[in-house]
Amino acid sequence: MAEDQGRRAFLRLAAAAGGAGLLSACSRGGGSSTASPKASATASSSATAAGVAGAAAPAATQSPSPADWTALGRDLSGSLVRPGEAAYTVSKRLFDPRFDSLRPAGIAYCRNPHDVATCLAFVRKFGVPVAARCGGHSYAGWSSTSGLIVDVTRMAGVNVSGSTATVGAGTRLIDFYDGLAAHGRGVPGGSCPTVGIAGLTLGGGVGVVSRAYGLTSDNVQSLQIVTADGQVRTCSSSQNPDLFWACRGGGGGNFGVVTSFTFRTHPVGQIVLFFLSWPWSQAARVISAWQSWAPHAPDALWSNLHLSAAPGGSVPAIEVGGTYLGSLSAASAQLDKLYAAAGSHPSSPFMETTSWLHAMLVEAGCASLTVDQCHLPTQNPAGQLARASEFAKSDFFTKPLSSHGIGTLLAGVESFQRAGGAPGASGGIAFDALGGAVNRVAPDATAFVHRDALFQAQYTTTWPTGSAGSPGAAGSAGAAVARQHAWQQSFWQTMRPYASGQAYQNYIDPALASWRQAYYGANYTRLTQVKGTYDPDRVFTFPQAI
Numbered sequence: 266m267a268e269d270q271g272r273r274a275f276l277r278l279a280a281a282a283g284g285a286g287l288l289s290a291c292s293r294g295g296g297s298s299t300a301s302p303k304a305s306a307t308a309s310s311s312a313t314a315a316g317v318a319g320a321a322a323p324a325a326t327q328s329p330s331p332a333d334w335t336a337l338g339r340d341l342s343g344s345l346v347r348p349g350e351a352a353y354t355v356s357k358r359l360f361d362p363r364f365d366s367l368r369p370a371g372i373a374y375c376r377n378p379h380d381v382a383t384c385l386a387f388v389r390k391f392g393v394p395v396a397a398r399c400g401g402h403s404y405a406g407w408s409s410t411s412g413l414i415v416d417v418t419r420m421a422g423v424n425v426s427g428s429t430a431t432v433g434a435g436t437r438l439i440d441f442y443d444g445l446a447a448h449g450r451g452v453p454g455g456s457c458p459t460v461g462i463a464g465l466t467l468g469g470g471v472g473v474v475s476r477a478y479g480l481t482s483d484n485v486q487s488l489q490i491v492t493a494d495g496q497v498r499t500c501s502s503s504q505n506p507d508l509f510w511a512c513r514g515g516g517g518g519n520f521g522v523v524t525s526f527t528f529r530t531h532p533v534g535q536i537v538l539f540f541l542s543w544p545w546s547q548a549a550r551v552i553s554a555w556q557s558w559a560p561h562a563p564d565a566l567w568s569n570l571h572l573s574a575a576p577g578g579s580v581p582a583i584e585v586g587g588t589y590l591g592s593l594s595a596a597s598a599q600l601d602k603l604y605a606a607a608g609s610h611p612s613s614p615f616m617e618t619t620s621w622l623h624a625m626l627v628e629a630g631c632a633s634l635t636v637d638q639c640h641l642p643t644q645n646p647a648g649q650l651a652r653a654s655e656f657a658k659s660d661f662f663t664k665p666l667s668s669h670g671i672g673t674l675l676a677g678v679e680s681f682q683r684a685g686g687a688p689g690a691s692g693g694i695a696f697d698a699l700g701g702a703v704n705r706v707a708p709d710a711t712a713f714v715h716r717d718a719l720f721q722a723q724y725t726t727t728w729p730t731g732s733a734g735s736p737g738a739a740g741s742a743g744a745a746v747a748r749q750h751a752w753q754q755s756f757w758q759t760m761r762p763y764a765s766g767q768a769y770q771n772y773i774d775p776a777l778a779s780w781r782q783a784y785y786g787a788n789y790t791r792l793t794q795v796k797g798t799y800d801p802d803r804v805f806t807f808p809q810a811i
């Protein structure tokens with residue numbers, strides 16, 4: 266392959282297959298930066314669920330008056346944005362325009378733990394619902410509320426000292442990787458550049474190099490959190506160890522507002538990136554080969570498998586992406602094993618050695634962007650990313666799919682073509698290989714219980730938000746998105762016989778009835794005990810709160 270051609274193929278595949286198959290919701294042009302009028306006017310099912318979170322807050326003794334809100338604003342060293350102010354429309358937004366109809370009573374941009382404690386005293390005094398917000402990527406919109414959003418993004422930054430890094434809880438993933446890379450260090454994490462380190466870490470954090478270095482949460486040495494009583498607590502294996510345990514996988518929004526994390530970091534330099542695709546006719550063999558290869562490969566190899574389809578498209582796509590911590594020749598030797606098992610070479614292979622930071626940009630869908638550009642315009646004036654809408658569900662798989670299971674999987678992806686989705690929509694499933702360091706941690710060592718899976722899967726469907734509206738929107742666009750949602754639910758349902766029954770708490774799913782068992786398994790009881798100790802009045806609550 267000529268170098269230019271190879272580079273183009275690489276960028277195309279990087280955009281299509283990288284980032285745990287999630288780039289569609291993170292990459293440039295993935296959606297409109299402003300919500301469609303229809304989406305804003307009509308609450309989606311998840312937006313309704315977020316409203317329920319507000320209703321479940323502690324009873325108010327007396328509602329705060331405008332003067333009380335003004336006093337709160339005065340008491341903060343950060344800022345408070347209220348309805349009617351110019352900044353309100355942008356300040357209340359989450360990443361997904363589906364939630365633009367939510368109207369919090371205030372958004373507090375906290376600059377330090379004292380600001381957070383001030384906010385918590387306010388919500389306790391007046392019984393105002395509260396939600397912590399970092400990157401705003403909650404799939405259910407549960408970092409918004411009808412009450413006060415405690416936004417931590419002003420507490421951002423990466424401070425490296427030797428092999429550890431103290432990171433402000435409001436740091437976004439691309440800034441996390443950038444800040445660490447400046448010191449030749451890295452921590453495993455997810456792909457989407459605008460995801461917040463707080464939400465990601467509190468629920469686990471699966472992604473690039475997890476098989477080598479574990480989950481993001483496995484690398485936390487200590488953290489600082491403001492609990493409902495306003496106390497600023499340090500948590501580590503020796504200080505508040507029960508809360509430390511719960512904050513590593515117990516999920517965001519449950520135990521307090523985290524203000525910083527201290528991570529163990531790893532030396533990083535060059536890394537091999539690969540993106541491979543096959544004709545759909547080979548899909549069954551590639552899936553069979555990938556599932557017996559990726560979870561059992563050396564820890565240095567991390568890989569995902571992405572199957573995707575478009576409405577009415579001729580054939581779906583199958584792509585394998587990943588990274589390798591080692592030489593190009595050693596990576597090739599690993600990939601040869603995949604090709605041998607699949608019985609064919611990819612029709613579109615690309616592999617290159619690159620810097621750690623560039624690899625993170627590629628995985629983020631920012632292959633041709635700078636770090637500054639790899640943001641939303643509201644986060645960085647140079648930002649070129651757009652917000653996007655997506656429905657997600659997840660599964661863990663502890664056994665390889667049988668040939669019948671692979672047939673069901675392929676049929677599910679193919680059926681998206683006939684599902685009547687919106688123009689420009691996509692639907693599919695992305696598998697992340699597990700095993701390695703993730704599975705060497707005992708299921709009860711941290712709150713992240715999923716330690717025996719071969720891979721996890723995320724079922725996604727996206728649509729261009731500027732044109733298609735939300736599922737609740739009137740007219741054909743809203744109906745098309747509703748059909749996509751129905752497709753996703755039914756695809757997930759057909760995979761029940763093959764999946765473990767566990768689900769990823771960070772792909773929080775309002776439709777999941779068995780969420781306690783699915784997210785937390787045997788750890789749920791201990792999580793409720795920690796909740797009882799640190800938030801007995803359930804100041805922090807939402808529909809799937811511990």
Ligand SMILES: Cc1cc2nc3c(=O)[nH]c(=O)nc-3n(C[C@H](O)[C@H](O)[C@H](O)COP(=O)(O)OP(=O)(O)OC[C@H]3O[C@@H](n4cnc5c(N)ncnc54)[C@H](O)[C@@H]3O)c2cc1C
Nearest residue numbers: 397399400401402403408455456457461464471517518523
């Ligand atoms: C497009 C996209 C791509 C993703 N890619 C990956 C991936 O590659 N790997 C992966 O593991 N996950 C991934 N995720 C899932 C992601 O980890 C979760 O959605 C995560 O909760 C987002 O965190 P956030 O801070 O951006 O979101 P937010 O919506 O701000 O927060 C999520 C939850 O955490 C709470 N929270 C936020 N800040 C704090 C805080 N400081 N203290 C306490 N609670 C807090 C919120 O109240 C909310 O309940 C992805 C999600 C999306 C939408």
